[in-house]
Amino acid sequence: MSTDLEGLFTALNATIGKSAMADAEFGETFRQMMAALVRFDYVVVFAYRGKERPIDLYSTFDRDEHIVFVTLYQAGPYLLDPFYHTARGRREGVLRMRELAPDRFFSSEYYRTYYVQTGLAEEIGFFVNADDDITIVLSLMRREETGVFPPAEFMTLKKVEPLVATMVRHYWSGLASRFDAQLADGSRARRKPGQSETVPPAEAVWRDLNLTSRETSIVELVLQGHSSESIGLKLNISTGTVKVHRRNVYRKLGISSQTQLLSLYLKNLA
Template sequence: MSIDLDGLFQALAPLVDGAPMEDQAVGGAFRRLMSTLMNFDYVVVFAYRGKERPIDLYSTFDAKDHVLFVSLYQAGPYLLDPFYHAACAPKPGVWRMRELAPDRFFSSEYYRTYYVQTGLAEEVGFFVPISDEITVVLSLMRREATGSFSAAEFALLKRAEPLVAALVRHHWADLGRRFDVALAKTGRSRRKAAHPPADGVWQHLNLTEREAAIIELVLQGHSSESIGLKLGISTGTVKVHRRNVYRKLGISSQTQLLSLYLKNLGQ
């Protein structure tokens, strides 16, 4: 696909005067800007602050897909998402999902149970930190029928990153206040928000801190070898902890582990 210069200039026009815009207008401007460069199927924009429930700023999903990609995601699966962990790191720039995913992500139960339902061939995200705590992630998604982004397309997205970052930092600079408002509505404090329902799952299931850390990495899609490297312990020790957790929980598979996790997450 060639670059649509007329469309590009039209998409840039409302951004030049610096007038403040609402979420839909900012997201729409981003979508139009990207559509002048290449084809994609969906756009979704989330803001992340620590372990708090992410704020959905913009998306192009229909009602059915919105439930899967946004509502269900915000209910807890975001805690296992490679994009979420990259946002928390943070890792500014443009990233493909497969660059950020753990070594066993695409064979993990989270991928098979949740992510595969999206029917995506690829997801690419612009990661824009707007403060020490908050990162906005603007995702472009392609379904299987559309195919993955080519190397040339990905290179073009990386060249567009400074413009996208400037757009985000100008129009979404006040997200800290919005996170605080969202917290106030739930009656939770910042301190409590730093410990989402997932943390309570591990306490409810009587796992030790080390067991919880290992099992969470398992659910994210890390192999025993990867977990050992991240936690500074041997692969054998990781496997022993995994066996102990499975025995303690009375389960024998990662399928049962994820089911138990999601069930207790909602309590």
């Protein structure tokens, strides 16, 4: 598509003289800027910090879509999302989902159980690192009927990335206090009598299931969509050792499939 210069300048003009903007206001400005440059169907913006529940800053979904893309995602599937793991790794730039996904992601139980519900052909994210170990990811999504982003549009997004990053760091600064409040509220709701620590739910998923740290690392990589070969390379162990650990985990948990493993994982998150 051709660049809509009038639409782009109108969006940028909305920021002139404003030292601060509310989430919805800046999110809409970003949407208008992107709409002047490329074609997409949805926008969603999440802020990530460690393993904590991501904060949704802005989205364009209707109510039913919001349940799939935001509510269900925040309930636990985010922990298996390639965008989440890229954000945790503090990588920056404009990145395609398919370039970040593990080798078995598109045949993983996470993909079949959750991601296919989105009906997306492609997702591209602006990854912007902010202070306090926070990464903000602004996603542009295209449905299957729309198709993937053409190479020319992807290059356009890469060219505008420095401007987007500067604006994001300015208008979405100071998010640490919101994460702190969210974590404290969640911990109070889950805390057992006499328990005082503040722990993200992701830290406690396998805590009561008698898994070793190595077994925990392996099953999490399995759920993310890594093959045994990929896991072996990441953990510097042989493929055979990975398979032995996987069999031991399944025996400990009393399960026999990745479907059951994912179900148990999400159940313990809840």
